[in-house]
Amino acid sequence: MPVKYTDNQPIWMQRTPRQQYAIWLGWFLGVMLFLLCFKVISDNTIWEFLTDAHVQAASLIGRMVPPDWSITGSLMLPLWDTINIATVGTILGTIIAFPLAFLAARNTTPHPALRAFALGVIVSSRSINALIWAILLVTMIGPGLLAGMIAIALRSIGFVGKLLYEAIEEIQPTPVEAITSTGAGNMQVLAWSVLPQIMPAFAGITVYRWDINIRESTTLGLVGAGGIGLQMNAAINNLAWGQVATVFVLIFSTVIVSEWVSAKVRHAVI
Amino acid sequence: MSSSLDTSASASAAQLDPARIAAAKKGSWRPLPLISSRKLRWGLNLAALTYIVLVYYSVDINWARVAQGFDRGLNFVGSFFTPDFVTRGGEIAVGLRESLTMTFVATVIGIALAIPVGLGAARNIAPRPVYFFCRTLIALSRTFQEIIIAILFVAMFGFGPLAGVFTLAFATIGFMAKLLAEDIEDAQNEPMEAIRATGASWLQWINYAVQPQVMPRLIGLSLYRLDINFRESAVIGIVGAGGIGATLNTSINRYDYDTSAAVLLIIIAIVLMSEYLSGYVRKWTA
Amino acid sequence: MLALKGLTKRYATGDLALDSVDLVVPAGQVLALIGPSGAGKSTLIRCVNRLVEPTSGSIHLDGEDITRVRGNRLRHARRQIGMIFQNYALVERLSVMENVLSGRLAYVGFWRSFFRKFPQSDVQQAFKILERVGLETMIDKRGDALSGGQKQRVGIARALMQNPKLLLVDEPTASLDPKTSRQIMRLICELCAEQNLATVINIHDVALAQQFVHRVVGLRAGVVVYDGPPTGLTPEILTTIYGEEDWTAVQKEDEHAATDARKDVEAALLGGHP
Numbered sequence: 001m002p003v004k005y006t007d008n009q010p011i012w013m014q015r016t017p018r019q020q021y022a023i024w025l026g027w028f029l030g031v032m033l034f035l036l037c038f039k040v041i042s043d044n045t046i047w048e049f050l051t052d053a054h055v056q057a058a059s060l061i062g063r064m065v066p067p068d069w070s071i072t073g074s075l076m077l078p079l080w081d082t083i084n085i086a087t088v089g090t091i092l093g094t095i096i097a098f099p100l101a102f103l104a105a106r107n108t109t110p111h112p113a114l115r116a117f118a119l120g121v122i123v124s125s126r127s128i129n130a131l132i133w134a135i136l137l138v139t140m141i142g143p144g145l146l147a148g149m150i151a152i153a154l155r156s157i158g159f160v161g162k163l164l165y166e167a168i169e170e171i172q173p174t175p176v177e178a179i180t181s182t183g184a185g186n187m188q189v190l191a192w193s194v195l196p197q198i199m200p201a202f203a204g205i206t207v208y209r210w211d212i213n214i215r216e217s218t219t220l221g222l223v224g225a226g227g228i229g230l231q232m233n234a235a236i237n238n239l240a241w242g243q244v245a246t247v248f249v250l251i252f253s254t255v256i257v258s259e260w261v262s263a264k265v266r267h268a269v270i
Numbered sequence: 271m272s273s274s275l276d277t278s279a280s281a282s283a284a285q286l287d288p289a290r291i292a293a294a295k296k297g298s299w300r301p302l303p304l305i306s307s308r309k310l311r312w313g314l315n316l317a318a319l320t321y322i323v324l325v326y327y328s329v330d331i332n333w334a335r336v337a338q339g340f341d342r343g344l345n346f347v348g349s350f351f352t353p354d355f356v357t358r359g360g361e362i363a364v365g366l367r368e369s370l371t372m373t374f375v376a377t378v379i380g381i382a383l384a385i386p387v388g389l390g391a392a393r394n395i396a397p398r399p400v401y402f403f404c405r406t407l408i409a410l411s412r413t414f415q416e417i418i419i420a421i422l423f424v425a426m427f428g429f430g431p432l433a434g435v436f437t438l439a440f441a442t443i444g445f446m447a448k449l450l451a452e453d454i455e456d457a458q459n460e461p462m463e464a465i466r467a468t469g470a471s472w473l474q475w476i477n478y479a480v481q482p483q484v485m486p487r488l489i490g491l492s493l494y495r496l497d498i499n500f501r502e503s504a505v506i507g508i509v510g511a512g513g514i515g516a517t518l519n520t521s522i523n524r525y526d527y528d529t530s531a532a533v534l535l536i537i538i539a540i541v542l543m544s545e546y547l548s549g550y551v552r553k554w555t556a
Numbered sequence: 557m558l559a560l561k562g563l564t565k566r567y568a569t570g571d572l573a574l575d576s577v578d579l580v581v582p583a584g585q586v587l588a589l590i591g592p593s594g595a596g597k598s599t600l601i602r603c604v605n606r607l608v609e610p611t612s613g614s615i616h617l618d619g620e621d622i623t624r625v626r627g628n629r630l631r632h633a634r635r636q637i638g639m640i641f642q643n644y645a646l647v648e649r650l651s652v653m654e655n656v657l658s659g660r661l662a663y664v665g666f667w668r669s670f671f672r673k674f675p676q677s678d679v680q681q682a683f684k685i686l687e688r689v690g691l692e693t694m695i696d697k698r699g700d701a702l703s704g705g706q707k708q709r710v711g712i713a714r715a716l717m718q719n720p721k722l723l724l725v726d727e728p729t730a731s732l733d734p735k736t737s738r739q740i741m742r743l744i745c746e747l748c749a750e751q752n753l754a755t756v757i758n759i760h761d762v763a764l765a766q767q768f769v770h771r772v773v774g775l776r777a778g779v780v781v782y783d784g785p786p787t788g789l790t791p792e793i794l795t796t797i798y799g800e801e802d803w804t805a806v807q808k809e810d811e812h813a814a815t816d817a818r819k820d821v822e823a824a825l826l827g828g829h830p
Contacts (some may be wrong), residue, residue: 037371041431049428056426127541141339178645183635183662196649219415255413297676
């Protein structure tokens with residue numbers, strides 16, 4: 001704790017003057033950066049639009065309430081599709097992510113080059129949103145559920161892969177040593193000492209990602225990759241805000257349910 | 271046997287199972303099944319099978335179209351080796367600048383607003399009505415994807431990056447406030463009582479008892495959210511909320527995969543960089 | 557049985573952990589390796605089954621040079637060497653039976669072991685060994701549900717399942733209370749006598765070692781400084797091994813440890829975890 005002496009009186013200070021200046025400088029630079037960024041945005045904004053934003057918002061909400069419940073029945077099939085996109089996408093992504101995680105983990109990778117490759121795949125997959133994957137896939141294999149499923153799978157690889165390889169790197173080394181010392185082969189060491197240790201994490205990560213994928217798959221329809229987003233997009237294009245509101249309510253309840261399921265399962269396995 | 275998922279209960283039940291022990295003595299042993307109830311086990315297997323069949327029939331795949339797409343897919347992968355940063359360089363630069371500024375402004379605003387909401391959503395320090403209000407706000411923000419919020423905000427505020435800033439800030443509130451509230455709820459109670467016992471005011475109490483306990487994680491999460499917001503900024507441009515997403519979307523729709531690959535590579539590089547940086551910052555602040 | 561010649565290990569950091577160690581252990585002999593922390597005890601036994609690669613020197617097991625063997629031959633060498641660990645090193649999420657059967661991994665193929673389809677004789681042997689260590693009613697308990705002493709018994713059973721010729725034991729009692737320590741030491745020594753195993757035990761507790769073993773080797777800074785019967789451990793020799801200390805106090809410390817153990821038992825009875 002820095003103490004300054006003035007006329008032999010000790011004065012307690014929280015930081016040394018040097019630290020204090022560094023902190024002020026940091027804040028100053030941060031605020032400047034913020035203002036600069038805000039100016040860029042402000043220059044690209046037509047502020048006149050904002051003057052009637054509250055009117056727009058009020059009319060939007062006015063048209064959304066009450067929701068148009070008559071279309072609820074016709075939304076059930078798209079909702080089922082949405083859940084399938086999320087579930088199948090999660091399964092596909094997990095199947096690919098699982099071996100990738102073993103290649104990416106420092107303690108299980110067979111070769112540094114393979115590790116670099118696996119890490120590259122994981123970060124690429126993580127950096128790119130499912131919606132972007134969906135746009136790409138729709139231009140490639142045409143609109144539909146399949147594009148959505150693959151998009152979700154591609155995005156899930158990075159997420160599951162990253163969390164899983166971190167879990168592998170955090171396992172206790174002694175059981176691995178013990179199984180190795182019995183003369184077990186490399187695959188046996190993985191299956192008998194690494195796998196049991198990461199299984200709870202693996203189950204938890206997968207269910208967690210499934211929960212996120214349910215949310216993400218609700219919007220894939222906006223770009224034609226199937227699910228309830230298609231209906232939402234159509235309703236938005238028709239300015240049928242009452243129908244949009246119904247879709248919102250359905251999405252909201254589905255997500256709440258999936259979050260509850262995911263929390264339950266994660267609780268059970270850990 | 272009970273139809274319980276609890277493995278420890280089933281294990282202790284089986285521990286006294288003389289039949290299993292006698293069988294093992296004779297050399298026949300199988301590991302205990304994960305789910306002890308036979309009915310539940312088969313029920314779940316059957317349900318999984320039914321689900322697979324149902325999904326198979328509800329996904330209608332046009333294989334001819336998929337085969338056609340395969341070539342395009344290979345083209346796209348090939349583009350990653352010949353990315354074109356130049357032809358649409360101007361558009362990319364503008365989009366990127368917009369994305370980066372949007373990300374920073376939105377993260378700062380979002381976190382500034384998330385702190386009061388997070389305090390309000392912590393059960394151990396907020397009064398009931400405030401708690402429920404904040405939790406509802408968080409649930410709303412977390413349920414709806416950024417893109418949906420962006421559509422609404424574009425309808426309200428017009429096209430442009432401002433709608434994007436509001437969108438990302440709104441999403442940031444839900445994300446940060448939830449995690450902050452959980453952190454506060456997990457914080458140690460003794461220091462909070464001790465500071466309250468000194469007669470500190472509410473703000474002093476937050477500053478001395480709560481803030482030190484949650485600050486390191488808050489900084490880490492802020493950096494993480496900055497990263498997420500950048501990635502999301504690449505998406506909301508699709509619906510007109512500014513940023514690099516518009517550039518990306520146009521290039522994909524034109525089948526101009528070389529430019530798309532360039533944009534994606536830039537995104538990946540920036541995400542990678544921010545991950546390295548946040549690793550360092552977390553070391554400083556830990 | 558085991559013969560080490562000029563065994564030297566220098567770590568990548570430059571630390572010399574073992575400096576030209578020569579050692580011969582005949583079958584049926586229980587040898588205690590004593591020495592201060594960092595003397596190279598742990599490195600020595602890990603060099604024997606090649607969990608640590610020796611820098612130079614040679615290791616002969618039953619006449620076969622295993623210093624540089626790789627692949628299948630290394631696995632074959634390892635399966636003849638059972639190892640027992642300080643922290644038990646059980647795979648905690650596997651059941652007792654699975655942990656014990658994991659000692660047979662080098663005898664069965666991957667898929668067989670993956671689907672837990674072990675030969676009948678293996679399961680019979682596992683059961684017999686579990687009976688021998690007194691855990692036959694716990695075959696379905698998970699590793700993390702056991703007490704320290706029980707875990708170590710499972711660790712011993714796993715090592716014996718390998719049908720080893722040599723047993724390496726790394727601080728078997730360091731995490732146990734004095735009473736359990738004695739039980740575990742007695743069990744290990746009895747089993748070695750029954751199966752005529754050569755055994756190397758790393759141990760901190762000199763008094764405990766003296767009580768059970770045939771031969772003591774003192775290691776200091778990677779060099780053998782004593783090799784002889786347990787009765788030969790005079791205070792002067794202990795001083796050369798460990799450095800200056802009042803050696804009559806060892807007995808007193810033991811008593812303190814016993815008090816601590818009693819507290820542990822009380823805590824366990826009051827509902828805490830063992």
